Amino acid sequence: MITMNQGAVKNAMVEVDAKGQAVPELAETLEPSADAKTWVAKLRQGVEFHSGKTLDADDVIASIAWHSREGSTSAANAVAKSMGNIRKDGPNTVIFELESGNADFPYLLSDYHILIGPADSSGNIDWDAGDGTGAYSIKSFEPGVGTHLIRNPNYWKEGRGHFDECRLIAINDAAARMNAMATGQVDAIARTDLKTVGMLKKKPGVEILQVAGTKHFTYPMDVRQEKFGDNNVRMALKLGINRQTFVDTVLRGYGSLGNDHPISVSQNYCATEIPQRQYDPDKARWHLLQSGYGGLDVEIHASDAAFSGAVDATALYAESAKAAGINIKVTRASADGYWSNTWMKVPWSASYWSGRPTADWMFTIGYKAGGNWSETFWDNARFEELLVMGRAELDEAKRRDIYVEMQTILHNEGGTVIPCFANNVDARSDKLAHGDLAGNFELDGCRSCERWWFA
Structure with a gap:
């Protein structure tokens, strides 16, 4: 979309x-x-x-x-x-x-x-x-299936909108998506399956695109639930994931470690001074004891609709958490309707964010109390106060101090486990050409239809 x-x-x-x-x-x-x-x-x-x-x-x-x-x-x-x-x-x-x-x-x-x-x-x-000012008008649109676009001859932006037609096809299954690219059924795909991207890379005529950005994978907990409302439980779950293994195995190295806040090291105001949270099952077990739990049984819902390989990644998380006395039951949710039927509907699920260009924007849309996409339903008075202060502060040094404190609060008290930041790894036919790639979203900031052309 x-x-x-x-x-x-x-x-x-x-x-x-x-x-x-x-x-x-x-x-x-x-x-x-x-x-x-x-x-x-x-x-x-x-x-x-x-x-x-x-x-x-x-x-x-x-x-x-x-x-x-x-x-x-x-x-x-x-x-x-x-x-x-x-x-x-x-x-x-x-x-x-x-x-x-x-x-x-x-x-x-x-x-x-x-x-x-x-x-x-x-x-x-x-x-x-579907009326707009863009490079293409809609010829047909079938939700969940695809869209057929035709070029707008009166597009106002010079040097954009080069294709006569664009067809956008929804292929939620990662294997089917990779096969479509490998066999030439499509000219480009987003979210390549990192398990098989090496094989796709060997295909003649296929180019793999990798851009570091703000995309991160998350495991948001509904803090209104009794277990997840206890910060010691949340800390145990943050300490129970092996982040380096996650990056090496799930991302195949196409990413970097997450630190339980949503600001990437590529962005201004990233709180790099916060120590990187390490996998520590003993400390996780200690936090559970503070909550009165000798062990912990929790269920998480995951689907590859959340991010490519999400089900396997979550199983890997569950395996690492066992050493802390945490038993995570991984329930595979349907890819169809995942965002409307599972995400923010169950107490704990797999999710992802493409990120936002600024810290204020990411905090506002994803963590401000009462926001429609505030996926943990978390409400922290100091965080809310700092959000307003940071937005109005024009002094760069003071503003950075504010955003560092906000990231620290999320790191220590937030309801989201953020194991990694994932590079945007897409694939395209060598018949296509483009300029410098944006990293704010997949496929050149989700503007490939407008920006790219046939070589």
Whole structure:
């Protein structure tokens, strides 16, 4: 869905480039006030939706308001609400009046959820119509199966949108996905199966793409549950996983160790001063004793829909935890409907995050209390206080201190086991060409349809 929408069918106000920088997209310019509380966006003029409607400020305001409306279940609800009061100053200017300063504000406007659609005279948007300003329009769309896109001859962005047609096919089974690439049924795939990527690499005409980024695998616990509500239990589970074995075996070395917070070493403000948590079954057992457990029986649900090899990876986790007196029952969940029927519906499950370009954004969408994607249902008063402080702080040194403390809180008290950061490992035919690859999402920031071309 991200690859279908982002750049292909729709555009955002801001795009994240291959260097991880926020650059204007539908916004031609984006200028802050001195305190970063007010931002003025000038829209590109002459941009048209596939329907022929010209982009204007009303479209931008309505698109963002849809995510922050009363009763919204959007994953971007918290981000959209943080944008404060949004108003227009003529048809081509949008003014954002934030409740507090946010030096990272342009990155929020690059959120793949907050894409711009056409508003009608009542300020409503028919999202099901699939109308956008992107390089391609939708010829057909079958949820869970695939999408057929055709080139938009009036695309406003020069040097983008080179293919006449793009077909996006949902292949959830990793083996089937790898076979489709190996046999030439498809030109590119995301999330290669690392167990067999070495074999795929030997296939003539196939190129393996590896980009370090912010993607990380997680095991979120619902801290509202009695066992997971006890931080000693959470600490035991964090200490009961052998992270190095996880990286070596599950990722085949295509990644780095996680430290139970979501900020990658490739990002600003990563708290590298926090000691790397090591596999320590004796210490894990000690934490269980503090909770009154001589041993621990827990169940975790996993599916390869969470990340490639998730079921085997979770079994590896369960094996390492045995030395701490922890018995983890691994239940294989169906890949179909995993994100709607299992994730955040069961007490403990496998998950993954593609990450976000900034610390504030990642903390807001994934860990802020009450957020629709706050997968552990964790609520920490000090963390919430620091979140607001860090967003408004313009002094870089002070801001870093705030984010280090937030990562430390998550490391010591959070409800998520984060064993590793995974490189984006995709595959493409050598018939395709591209520029520098972005690492914020798979397949060149999920913009391969828009950015790539035939060699």
